[in-house]
Amino acid sequence: xxELLNILRELHPEVDFETEEHLIDGMILDSFDIxxxxxxxxxxxxxxxxxxxxxxQNFNSAKALYALIQEIEEED
Amino acid sequence: MLFTSYExxxxxxxxxxxxxxIPGRYQWMLLLAAGYVFYWAANPxxxxxxxxxxxxxxxxxxxxDQSLVNQKxxxxxxxxEMDRQAKKEYKALQEKKRKKIIVWxxxxxxxxxxxxxxxxxxxxxxxxxxxxxxxxxxxxxxxLLLPLGISFYTFQAIGYMLDVYRxxxxxxxxxxxxxxxxxxxxxxxxxxxxRFQDLARTMWEPHPFRGKNxxxxxxxxxxxxxxxxxxxxxxxxxxxLLLEQPEKYCGxxxxxxxxxxxxxxxxxxxGGIDITIGIAQVLGIEVQENFRRPYFSKSLKEYWRxxxxxxxxxxxxxxxxxxxxxxxMQKISKGAGKLWGAKAGKRxxxxxxxxxxxxxxxxxxxxxxxxxxxxxxxxxxxxISEELEPLYVRFQQKFAFYGRLPYRLFQVGRTFLLICxxxxxxCYEKVSVTLKMLFSVFGAENWKIFADGSLLCLGLTAADYxxxxxxxxxxxxxxxxxxxxxxxxxxxxxxxxxQAAVWIGLFLMVLLFGKYGIGYDAGQFIYxxx
Numbered sequence: 001x002x003e004l005l006n007i008l009r010e011l012h013p014e015v016d017f018e019t020e021e022h023l024i025d026g027m028i029l030d031s032f033d034i035x036x037x038x039x040x041x042x043x044x045x046x047x048x049x050x051x052x053x054x055x056x057q058n059f060n061s062a063k064a065l066y067a068l069i070q071e072i073e074e075e076d
Numbered sequence: 077m078l079f080t081s082y083e084x085x086x087x088x089x090x091x092x093x094x095x096x097x098i099p100g101r102y103q104w105m106l107l108l109a110a111g112y113v114f115y116w117a118a119n120p121x122x123x124x125x126x127x128x129x130x131x132x133x134x135x136x137x138x139x140x141d142q143s144l145v146n147q148k149x150x151x152x153x154x155x156x157e158m159d160r161q162a163k164k165e166y167k168a169l170q171e172k173k174r175k176k177i178i179v180w181x182x183x184x185x186x187x188x189x190x191x192x193x194x195x196x197x198x199x200x201x202x203x204x205x206x207x208x209x210x211x212x213x214x215x216x217x218x219x220l221l222l223p224l225g226i227s228f229y230t231f232q233a234i235g236y237m238l239d240v241y242r243x244x245x246x247x248x249x250x251x252x253x254x255x256x257x258x259x260x261x262x263x264x265x266x267x268x269x270x271r272f273q274d275l276a277r278t279m280w281e282p283h284p285f286r287g288k289n290x291x292x293x294x295x296x297x298x299x300x301x302x303x304x305x306x307x308x309x310x311x312x313x314x315x316x317l318l319l320e321q322p323e324k325y326c327g328x329x330x331x332x333x334x335x336x337x338x339x340x341x342x343x344x345x346x347g348g349i350d351i352t353i354g355i356a357q358v359l360g361i362e363v364q365e366n367f368r369r370p371y372f373s374k375s376l377k378e379y380w381r382x383x384x385x386x387x388x389x390x391x392x393x394x395x396x397x398x399x400x401x402x403x404x405m406q407k408i409s410k411g412a413g414k415l416w417g418a419k420a421g422k423r424x425x426x427x428x429x430x431x432x433x434x435x436x437x438x439x440x441x442x443x444x445x446x447x448x449x450x451x452x453x454x455x456x457x458x459x460i461s462e463e464l465e466p467l468y469v470r471f472q473q474k475f476a477f478y479g480r481l482p483y484r485l486f487q488v489g490r491t492f493l494l495i496c497x498x499x500x501x502x503c504y505e506k507v508s509v510t511l512k513m514l515f516s517v518f519g520a521e522n523w524k525i526f527a528d529g530s531l532l533c534l535g536l537t538a539a540d541y542x543x544x545x546x547x548x549x550x551x552x553x554x555x556x557x558x559x560x561x562x563x564x565x566x567x568x569x570x571x572x573x574x575q576a577a578v579w580i581g582l583f584l585m586v587l588l589f590g591k592y593g594i595g596y597d598a599g600q601f602i603y604x605x606x
Contacts, residue, residue, distance in 0.1 A: 027381075031392050032462065035400040035429065036422045039409045048406060051397035052242030075164075 007040040017062045024056040047072045100282020111259035122223040130258045133233040136181035137240040141247035178241045189230045197443035225265030236272040262355040268366040268386035283360030293357030300350030305590030306547045308344035311336045313535040327520030330513045334496035348601045369555045374487035391433045400429035450501035543589045
C-alpha cells in the first residue's frame, strides 16, 4: 500500500490519498494522471490494468485501487 | 423531420398525448415506433443503416455475453478439479474467442459507418496519390447517402458492445428493447452518445404523467428553440455569406467569422441538446448533460471536459484508455523510460494515445483534411500546455494576481479566442484557405468595417444585431445563474404571474425573433451532419 501511496503522492503532492475517496468523482485525477498511474503501477507491481478495469469505483480511492491491484495479482 | 419543423412539433405533441394515454408497460414500444417513424420521415433509406447497426451490435453482445456466462458455469462446475494454471489457460482461451467476436463485429459496424461517410474521402486521397505518381487513372466518386446522425448512434451502439465485452454490463436479450436504446428519437441524430447503463433501463420503465416533468421539460425545449432560432440561425446568415467568398471577406472579416461561428456553434449544438433533454424529460426519461458552460473554461483541457462531454468521455473510455493501457504501450513506455528517463517514459503513452484520440476525433467530425488538422491542432495545444504545466505552477506561486477575478477573466477570454481560432478549421474545407484567412488578420487594412456600416450589408439589419446582442446577453446570464443551481428550479419557485411572464416572454421571443428560412423551415442543426 505504501508503494502505491508514494506513486499517487508523486502525481499530486497536495492530496491526502489516505483519506480521499473521490479521486475521480471529485475530478482530482484526470485521464492523463490515470495513464501515468497505470504505467507506474505496471513498473512497481508488474501488474497490467486493462481499460475495462478503469472505472470510477476502482480509482476513487487509494484503497480501492490497491484492492484492484491485488485482484489482478491473484488472477495472474 | 427536423426538430425545428412544424411536422416535428405536431409529431411530438401527438406522441405526448398517446404516451400518457396508453398503459405504462406499452410506453417503451411506442417510443420505439416513434424512433423509427422519426428516422423514416427523414429518409426511408436511412432505416437500413439504423437496423444494420442495431442487429450487428445486438448479436455481438449476445454472443459475448453467452461466452461469459458459459465460462462462469464451466468454472463453477469444473473449477474445483482444475489447478491455477489450467484455469488461467481456459480463461485465456475463452478471452481469445471473445476478442475474435468483438474484432469482427467492430470491423462490420465500422465498415457501415465508413461506407456511408468516408469512402469518398478515401477515393479523393487515392486519386491524389495516383496523380502524384503520374498515373492518368482517376477513380470516380460514389453517390452516397449519408444518414443523419449515423456517427452518434453507431458510437452509442459500439459503446454498448464494448461494455458487454468488458463484462461491465450484461447483454440485453430482448431485441426490441435494445433497438429502442439505439433509436431513441430525441437523441438519434445529434446525441448525446449515451451509455446503456445510464439510459436503457429508464426507457423501459412505465412513466406516469407528472406535471413537473412536463413543465421543466417544455421550458428546456423552449430555451433550446430560443438558442437555435433566435441566435444560431441569425448568425448563420452572416457566417454563410462570409464563408462563400473568402477572397472578398478576409482580414477583419475573419475575426467576425471566428466569433460568430463559435457563438453559432454553441447556440446550435447546445440548443439542440436542450431540446433533446427537454423532450426526454417530458417523457419521464433522463438523458445525461452534454455541456457544462464550456465557454467559461480557463484552458483548452478544461473546455474539452465541458464541451460535448458524451463524445469526449466516449473517446476517453473506448480509445484513449485501451490504447494507453495496452501491453504494447507499456512496453514503449518502459523503453522510453530507459532511453530518456522515467518521466518521459510515463508521458509518452499519454502523448501517443492522445494523438490517436484526436486523429479519430477529427475524422469523426467529418471526412476531410480540415477536420484532421483541427483534431491534431487541438492535440498539439493540449500537449504543449501539459509540458508547460510546471511553468504555470511556478508562475502561480510567484504572482499574487493569479486566481483573482481579472486574471480568471483573462484566462476565459484567452481560451475563447483559442477556440475561435481552432473552430476556423471547421469553416473551410481547404486548410490552405483557413491559414490564408488566419494570416490575413495580421496586417489587415479593413478594420473600418466595424464602424462604416459594412456589417449591415451582411444580411442582418441593425435590429437583428440588437436582438442578437440581447439574446447572447441572456445566454451568458443564464449560464452565470446556472453556476449556483438550476435556473428552471428557480423559475418554478417564483410566484405564478412571474412564472407566466417567463413562459410567455420566452415563447414570444422565439415566435417573433426566431429566424425562419424560406417556407418557415429553419436551418439544419450543424451536428446533424456528423
